[in-house]
Amino acid sequence: MYKNTQVLIVGGSINGLTLAILLAQNGLDVTIIEPKKLTSRGLSSFDGRAYALALTTHKMFNALNIWDGLKMNSEPILDIKIDAPNDRVNKPNSLLHFNHLEMAEDENPMGYIVEDRYLRKYLFSQLKSFKNINIMDESYITDCEVNNGHAFSFSSTGEKIKSNLIIGCDGKNSVTANFANINEFGWDYNQTSLVCAIDHEKPHNSCAYQLFKPSGPIAILPLPGNRSSIVWTEDNKTAAFITQLNKKDYIANLNSKINLDLGKISLSGKQFSYPLILTLREYFISDRIALVGDSAHGIHPLAGQGLNLGLRDVASIGEIIINAHRRGEDIGSLAVLKRYETWRRFETSMMAATTDIINKTFSNNNMILKTVTNLGLRFLNENQFLKKHLIREAAGLNGNIPKLLKGKLI
Ligand SMILES: Cc1cc2nc3c(=O)[nH]c(=O)nc-3n(C[C@H](O)[C@H](O)[C@H](O)COP(=O)(O)OP(=O)(O)OC[C@H]3O[C@@H](n4cnc5c(N)ncnc54)[C@H](O)[C@@H]3O)c2cc1C
Structure with a gap:
């Protein structure tokens, strides 16, 4: 039957x-x-x-x-900051900044983070x-x-x-x-995303960060309260090394990479890893x-x-x-x-x-490429029309x- x-x-x-x-x-x-x-x-x-x-x-x-029913467990995204590494000072550059008031329709948030x-x-x-x-x-x-x-x-x-x-x-x-x-x-990226959530002392102010590092991008996504979700991409070998670190060393490694003004940070729950293809x-x-x-x-x-x-x-x-x-x-x-x-x-x-x-383009150590992409991001940041087009694309509003x-x- x-x-x-x-x-x-x-x-x-x-x-x-x-x-x-x-x-x-x-x-x-x-x-x-x-x-x-x-x-x-x-x-x-x-x-x-x-x-x-x-x-x-x-x-x-x-x-x-x-x-x-999802609202209470979601965090609005009010700002997105995209940074490339600056080799001279170990601080993110804030090359590109999107704010929901200049970008989104009806002053809506640009999106929401939900676990x-x-x-x-x-x-x-x-x-x-x-x-x-x-x-x-x-x-x-x-x-x-x-x-x-x-x-x-x-x-x-x-x-x-x-x-x-x-x-x-x-x-x-x-x-x-x-x-x-x-x-x-398809193909293997030879990269792994290390995924975890962190508690932090200071508020994230509903800002999502995307930091481009030579070994791969790191996303810091705001969760309700003083918590953020981390998607930290490294080449497979580095990721395997970081995965076997104890919690203290894991978080110290992460902190030195993200270098954001979030105060003291600690792991909130377990760490996970996803090989990327x-x-x-x-x-x-x-x-x-x-x-x-x-x-x-x-x-x-x-x-x-x-x-x-x-x-x-x-x-x-x-x-x-x-x-x-x-x-x-x-x-x-x-x-x-x-x-x-x-x-x-x-x-x-x-x-x-x-x-x-x-x-x-971003996940490499090529100085020429890095300079060009940094200049490109700065140019983009000054250009309201292009910025609006990009954020509409990310919001899924185009097409x-x-x-x-x-x-x-x-
Ligand atoms: C590190 C990381 C971060 C990400 N962050 C984001 C993000 O911020 N925003 C975003 O939009 N996307 C994100 N993604 C992508 C997102 O996770 C995936 O695109 C999404 O989960 C895919 O959903 P799916 O339902 O297609 O497949 P899956 O979530 O893989 O679900 C497949 C389901 O099929 C079931 N299944 C498997 N085999 C069988 C079978 N034989 N019979 C019946 N059922 C079966 C499985 O049990 C599973 O429940 C991220 C991905 C990764 C790896």
């Missing part, structure tokens, strides 16, 4: 959970399959990850009616209110096949699922993409299968755009499927899915390329954006 569902979502992380809510709100019948236990997963302890949510992602969560654990917990709590969402946790897809106008999937717990469409939200190394025989391109799938779709988020594109985290890109995929595929369903079209047909690929392919490839170029990212319902 097959379980019938209109859309099978493979992967119950943030992209998968948000997509399930969006489709269910619009009357589609959804099944979500996730290997980990969704009910208790990451609900209490800090797992290292915090996201810089772009302004458009905030608008999307508002439109989906899921922002109010993964709160985001996931809240999204999961919302799923439970939908009768048309079927949750299969502690289970994963072992195989799938497409024939006679349907997709047939088989789970590790022995269940069989028949659906009109499978959406892979299963991250890098996506099994959904592999079942569909979609090739992957770039991955891009040759196609985002095949017959009755579509890829969303990191399963389609995994980019360098330096611009804090990976999840934002994934949520844009969610808003785009959601808009296409919901409209197709309303018109009576077959939601899993190639004709419908092609619209999604056409919409998302260019922007995601451009973002992957841009973050790759920025990383290569052909889905309705949800404008805060409108589909």
Whole structure:
């Protein structure tokens, strides 16, 4: 016996959970399959990850009616300072400074920082209110096949699922993409992001910092209270050395690198590390299968755009499927899915390329390149027009954006 569902979502992380809510709100019948236990997963302890949510992602969560529950655990971004190292004095230069009052619409913050654990917990709590969402946790897809106008999937717990469409939200190394025989391109950055949260004596004043160092960028993202999330990228060898340091030496090393006026700092919870690779799938779709988020594109985290890109995929595929369903079209047909690929392919490839170029330009010790980039950042800082364009890009406001990212319902 097959379980019938209109859309099978493979992967119950943030992209998968948000997509399930969006489709269910619009009357589609959804099944979500996730290997980990969704009910208790990451609900209490800090797992290292915090996201810089772009302004458009905030608008999307508002439109989906899921922002109010996240608000109290989020920190607005009012300033962003981007610095390159100055070799003469060991202090950041503040080469480029964005303030929300000069940049964003309606004096809104430029974005919000939310920890993964709160985001996931809240999204999961919302799923439970939908009768048309079927949750299969502690289970994963072992195989799938497409024939006679349907997709047939088989789970590790022995269940069989028949659906009109499978959406892979299963991250890098996506099994959904592999079942569909979609090739992957990419390369290893030979860099690792060391991730932790810190407590500090002085307030961060809702300012996010991006410090470019020869071995890799460091992001300091403000969390509620006197806490910040750190994404500290080093080459693999240095990262391996830092990882095995005791807490005292780890924090001393970090402090000497960031050198910000935050007073005494200490670790808040455990440290984590993420090896960095770039991955891009040759196609985002095949017959009755579509890829969303990191399963389609995994980019360098330096611009804090990976999840934002994934949520844009969610808003785009959601808009296409919901409209197709309303018109009576077959939601899993190639004709419908092609619209999604056409919409998302260019922007995601451009973002992957841009973050790759920025990383290569800044993460090196070449004096000429360093001088040119420092001059470039200073020039940019003086140019209001370019600055505004850049921050609108980071906020996700440029280009052909889905309705949800404008805060409108589909
Ligand atoms: C250090 C670091 C910092 C970052 N900071 C930011 C930031 O500030 N802002 C931002 O926008 N992005 C950021 N990103 C990127 C962001 O973390 C990712 O883009 C995002 O988490 C991808 O989400 P996803 O749902 O596509 O995949 P994932 O989060 O990888 O989730 C995949 C899910 O699929 C499940 N799964 C796997 N296999 C199967 C299977 N066979 N069957 C069913 N389910 C399966 C997994 O258990 C998991 O729950 C950062 C990334 C890193 C590494």
